[in-house]
Amino acid sequence: xxxxxxxxxNRITKTGKRIMLECSxxxxxxxxxxxxxxxxxxxxxxxYSFDVKDINKGEISDGYSVSRQAQAxxxxxxxxxxxxxxxxxxxxxxxxxxxxxxxxxxxxxxxLTVL
Amino acid sequence: AQSVAQPEDQVNVAEGNPLTVKCTYSxxxxxxxxWYVQYPNRGLQFLLKYITGDNLVKGSYxxxxxxxxxxxxxxxxxxxxxxxxxxxxxxxxxxxxxSxxxxxxxxxxxxxxxxx
Numbered sequence: 686x687x688x689x690x691x692x693x694x695n696r697i698t699k700t701g702k703r704i705m706l707e708c709s710x711x712x713x714x715x716x717x718x719x720x721x722x723x724x725x726x727x728x729x730x731x732x733y734s735f736d737v738k739d740i741n742k743g744e745i746s747d748g749y750s751v752s753r754q755a756q757a758x759x760x761x762x763x764x765x766x767x768x769x770x771x772x773x774x775x776x777x778x779x780x781x782x783x784x785x786x787x788x789x790x791x792x793x794x795x796x797l798t799v800l
Numbered sequence: 801a802q803s804v805a806q807p808e809d810q811v812n813v814a815e816g817n818p819l820t821v822k823c824t825y826s827x828x829x830x831x832x833x834x835w836y837v838q839y840p841n842r843g844l845q846f847l848l849k850y851i852t853g854d855n856l857v858k859g860s861y862x863x864x865x866x867x868x869x870x871x872x873x874x875x876x877x878x879x880x881x882x883x884x885x886x887x888x889x890x891x892x893x894x895x896x897x898x899s900x901x902x903x904x905x906x907x908x909x910x911x912x913x914x915x916x
Contacts, residue, residue, distance in 0.1 A: 689843070718903075725809070727890060727908040728844075743903075775843055781902070787894050788834055789904055791843035 688712045691776050691792035699800050704763040706795045708776030716780065717759040718789065719743075719751060722773040731774075734759055766799040773797075802827045804893045806907035813881045813914050821876040821910045823891030832894035833874040834904065835865055839887045847889075850874060861885070881914045888912075 689710045698704055708717065715736045720728040730743030732751040740753055748770060750762045763770055773796050777789040804825045813819045825831055832851055836844040848859025855867045865876045876889060891907040 720906075725908055727806075728906040730903060730905070733903060777844075779904075787832065787902060787904065788846045788849055789836075789844070789892075790846070791836075793843045794841075 689776055689778055689790055689792040691774075691795045693795060694793065695796045697798045697800065698766055700765075700767055702766050702799075704766050704797065706761045706774055706776075706797070708759045708761070708792060710757050710759075710776075710778045710790075712778050712780070712790060713756075714778035714780040714790070715756065716778060716787075717753065718777045718779070719749075719759070719761045720775045720777060721745065722775060722794075728775065731761065763797075763799075766797075768799045771797060771799045802893070802895045802905065804891050804905060804907040806889075806891055806910045808910050809908075810911045810913065813912070815883055815914050815916050816880055819878050819881045819885070819912065819914075821889050821891075821912060823874045823876065823907060825872050825874060825891075825893045827893055827895060829896060831874075833865075833867065834892040834894070835859065835863070835874075835876050836890045836892060836906075837861075837887050838890065838909075844890060847876070883914045883916055886912055886914045 692707045718733045719731040729745050734740045734753045752760050773794050776792040779787045779789050781787045834849045835847040838844045850857050850867045858864045888909050890909050892904050896902045
């Protein structure tokens with residue numbers, strides 16, 4: 686089983702619909718992230734959470750919200766999806782403790798298409 | 801502003817030849833630098849990192865990267881390319897924010913294509 690699991694892997698929806706992307710991890714990491722990938726733009730940070738009570742906006746948080754339900758779960762919501770939110774979304778985790786230096790561990794991605 | 805740049809959208813190399821994928825960065829303080837690889841329809845995988853010490857770091861799949869502080873670069877290299885190295889490569893830098901908080905920012909990616 687994957688250490689970082691994202692569901693759904695693919696989703697097609699219509700403008701105005703509410704969408705939730707879910708992420709769960711078995712790595713025991715405190716830190717979790719949501720990134721968005723667009724061709725030619727690399728990965729851009731949407732939201733990040735350093736623990737269950739610490740949630741922060743990234744560089745492109747408008748139109749998105751998140752919920753950290755537990756250490757292992759971090760979900761991303763699009764309250765009213767629009768076409769320019771069509772992208773590949775990645776959840777990632779990291780751990781900065783001891784000898785760990787914060788490299789990220791990624792899920793397989795959730796491809797979202799908004800029509 | 802703190803940033804990381806990958807000046808080449810695509811790099812084409814013949815199998816067996818050496819390859820270089822370029823990365824430059826702009827951060828305050830000592831940088832933590834990373835390379836990740838993304839194969840089609842997959843998430844990103846960690847390749848290697850530079851934290852401190854030897855400027856040449858070795859990573860997975862025979863890749864290595866050279867840290868150059870004066871040129872603020874962290875180029876990815878491999879002595880002999882394989883067709884299976886064809887993928888999208890991302891350079892990233894860890895940015896310190898406050899206390900123990902930090903985040904990782906990514907370059908725009910370089911597509912590496914190895915021809916047989």
